[in-house]
Amino acid sequence: MPSRDNIHVIVARYLRDNAYDATLEAFKGELGIEDDMIPSDHSMTLESIIEQKRLYDLAMGIQEMEIKPEPKDAWAIPAPNFKSLLPEQMANILFVKVANLSMPTSIDDPAAGNSVRPCILVTEADRSLRIFDFYTFDLLKVYLHIHSSPILMLEVLDESNIMTGGMDGRLVISTPSTGEVTVELKDHFKYLVKIAISKDHKYVATAGYDKKVHVYSLEKPESGPIVLSKIGTLTFPTNPEAAIFVYADGEDGATTTKLVVSRRDSTFLYYYKLQPNLVEFARHNLNPESNSWVSFCAMDLVLDPTEHKYLGAVTSTVPHMRFMLLESGNDTILKNAFTRAPQDAYSTSRVTWRPQGSGIWCNGDDGLIRGIEVSTGAVTAELRHHEGKVKALYSGMVDGKEVVVTGGFDKTIAVWEIDQR
Template identity: 65%
Template sequence: MPSRDNVHVLVARYLRDNGYKNTLEAFKEELGLEDDMIPSDHSITLESIIEQKRLFDLSRELEAVTVADDEDKWHVPYPAFKSILPKQSPESNILFVSVANLSIPASTDDPSSGFPARPCILTSSADRSLRIFDFYTLELLRVHTHLHASPILSFLVFNESTLLTGGMDGRLVVSNPATGDIIAQLNDHQKYLVRIACSRDMKYVATAGYDKKVNAYSIENLGSDESNFAFAKIGTISFPTNPEAILFATTEGENESESTTPRLIVSRRDSTFLYYYKLFPVLSEAARHNLNPDGTSWVSFCAMDMSLDPVDHKFLVVATSTVPQMRFMMLQSRSDQILKNVSTKAPQDAYSSARICWRPNGTGFWCNGDDGIIRGIELSTGNVVAELKHHDGKVKAMFAGIVEGREVLVTGGFDKTIAVWELEKR
């Protein structure tokens, strides 16, 4: 008699137990099985084998992110010493911050005067201004108030002399941050342009607006002169609710060309799904992944922010709109397998803007909160291991990265202040 773990016996037992009588009879005749050769022992089933295989695959995935040594834990030291940027007049709520190398001329009277690129802090605020500070001296270098007719909600430094900004006027503006000259602009959104994303290879740009649309473009820069910067529209995605977060990620495609072309990931209000779009041959949905761990369709949250891990770019961390405390989820960028689902303990309400920033070494991330506290979350455990306290009220804007080999964090809030956090005192 065949053993109970014989492949043919397992298949026959599965067919019998699930009522596939005709298929079972044909299977028995094909293999010469008798009824007494198919035991009733259910200690090993096809379902249990598949479940064991699923758990094995999950354990292999978690090996990359499960704490094994001290080096996998939250890295110490971390940015904890703050410097406060000088307050500007008029004082306004801070909407967005970033740090990047910019070519700022030595003289405002002579924009062509040479000056090597230097680290700069860029901020936008509710008074419509875009301000640029020297990272080291905190000196105010430039103030641009003419780029948009309303406040700038998001921006992206494309290179040392090219800046992309999106405003409440719905426009995407390309400008030279040193001179303020507008190079190009698009008017494809009818309401707030809330997000700008760029692919890692700098070939594609996407914008998300509160007109319930996401637009995708390829970048056409015809030469070294940034004045040739132009967009070619790939397509528009229309949603029933407002998009909240967009991100480009390279995923495994069906063929070599697809695997090298990034896909656009989108989240939207009143949906627990992440939507994956391929750019070519037309902008179209390729997959959707449900972030609800129960797999149900009822809505309890949405993804408000997304970020790829800075080391391998394989893991996606999501900050949710969950009330009363933000949760973070981690999954593979091409999978709906939720690897972590933990509360950040950061308070928020239905009107909050959850933000999340990876530490450059990938050992954890920072998240904002309505109580003004910046929380450091250790990725391996999901525990809150650091708290940075300065802001009085909601923190709206965060940037985390490396500036000339030094880890930094920049935060801005509705208390109208901007804090620069570093590893050591200045």
């Protein structure tokens, strides 16, 4: 059967959907196309292709017209580009993160004390969580018991507590040095695909493919396990894809925390107040021209690391991902950039900020990691290693140095640094 992006299939679907029946029959006869070869999937249509081309031309024109950015706004140099590979044989990589953890000082001595040091956390399709020393790449721990299925999301609360979400729908808090599970919730009955934690660690939100988002308050007592208390639940007509906490300063000078959610088949971002009740108070359209044939959603959302007021979003658009920059709480799109990252309707789009805020990194189905300068929207750097889809992506600082860590379905982990090891 022809692929859904086959040009003949796209034309046939256009003829069928617009009731050009006689032309359609002649077209099918000329090419030998059967009715069951024309899918109902509308993620790629003639209209959407034309719209993508129009937006691409517009973006290129804007880039050519833009004044050269100030040095502080330009893509920061140097950027990570020296590659090292973790030596361990692995399964498909689902998630990576770097964080300071309290881990045993000796791999071989169970009674050894702990020390806090940077570690690479990796989750894989075999449901394992692996923890590596960042500098030596030594495998410190392997856990298979934390979830009964692969772990899709991982966040670090502090050096002794990590939070994971899995395909089993469970939200788990565990101790990285021992693997002890201290908190376990089963509020989702399908995949838990997103965990968001507020910067003050007072709120947690989880998004699942049961079309629900749960929001909790988080308390960390002086003794005993962390306590999660549910504030409320949001139910959507389609699966949520991204969730993030954003912040606004009130007239009294106090900072309020709000939740932003995106969902499949919707170009809107949905804003929610947390107190006194979990309630929607605004929605902002990422497709302000409201072209009904252009259907996409924000697949990943990240808040800028310096001012915490700009939202970066990557979209589900096919055949190429788009990056959008907007001011949190405002529906004005500041940048609408074509990343050139190929993807399809089943891709997992990921984006992460560079620590100084000069750019973002995004993944792609061709194995490339692309760096985009935020001030211009131009693709400025490419990290080449992986074969095939890259699903895991991290960017941050380790001991004052910028690093990027990537993992793909080629079963490898690459660590990108500014200096050669």
